Amino acid sequence: MHKHNILSSSSSLHSVSYILDLQLQMSARKWEDLNMDCLVNVLTRVGIESLLLGAPFVCQSWYKASLHPSCWQIINFQKIERGPLSWYFYDGITTEFIKSIINRSRGNATAVWLPNDCTKEALRYIADECPALKALCLSDNLCYRYYSVIPELISKWKNLEELRLGRLSNMEKVFEEINCHCKNFHWLCASGANIERDTASAIVTFLPKIKYLYMRNANIDRESLEMILQGCKELVLLDARDCVGYECDDQLLMLASHINNFQHEGSSLFGDEDEWGEHISLDSFDGILSE
Known part of the structure; x- marks a missing residue:
């Protein structure tokens, strides 16, 4: 793509x-x-x-x-955060600024990158005012601060197809909500996340039709990876590079033979957490933004 x-x-x-x-x-x-x-x-x-x-x-x-x-269908607040308008996110007017930008879309926004300093009020406002949203990018900071709120907002975005999550502690609840409300969902980035067995099971159970799964630099053991390889039969791309918890061998490659693009380079049983980083662009969503 x-x-x-x-x-x-x-x-x-x-x-x-x-x-x-x-x-x-x-x-x-x-x-x-x-x-x-x-x-x-x-x-x-x-x-x-x-x-x-x-x-x-x-x-x-x-x-x-x-x-x-x-x-205003594609709104990248993260670019504003790094540009000449960054002061909007430091002077106590973040919420009103975000609302003013969202209002310009008049409910037609299809892709939103949320800023690190997004408030809970602004997050809820986006959920209410962006029913056409197809792609959403959440940073590690937002996932840490609003982990309890994010699952309940998913029901507002019935057209959601692509989601970039930070290191969210309750991903299983998010996946369950996606399964209930987002019938066209097919793209997930959980780069750097902890993919434990409960999480892997939730991916297989609630996202069986996932096509693109990015979890580079994740912490995932072999059993959890095998669970995903065996349960997600419609995967087109699986990025499991530089992960900690497994080493690829012929058996894993056989389990992944149905995936057109299985990326596993650099993964090992043990690693240095200080070397973990973001390796997928926060400026792009494959699919939605290439239309």
């Missing part, structure tokens, strides 16, 4: 502006005469920072286009 590459905010906006400017010069038309649907289509590709800091200040037409819900 091809990953969706989110364009650089500043360079993409300048490029888009330059191309559209040339087109308008050639046709001797004014900015306000440009078809609004065309402009909205362009602005859906420039990134959230450009939608906030660049596009609204070009002209009145760009301002109106930047407010269209289609421009």
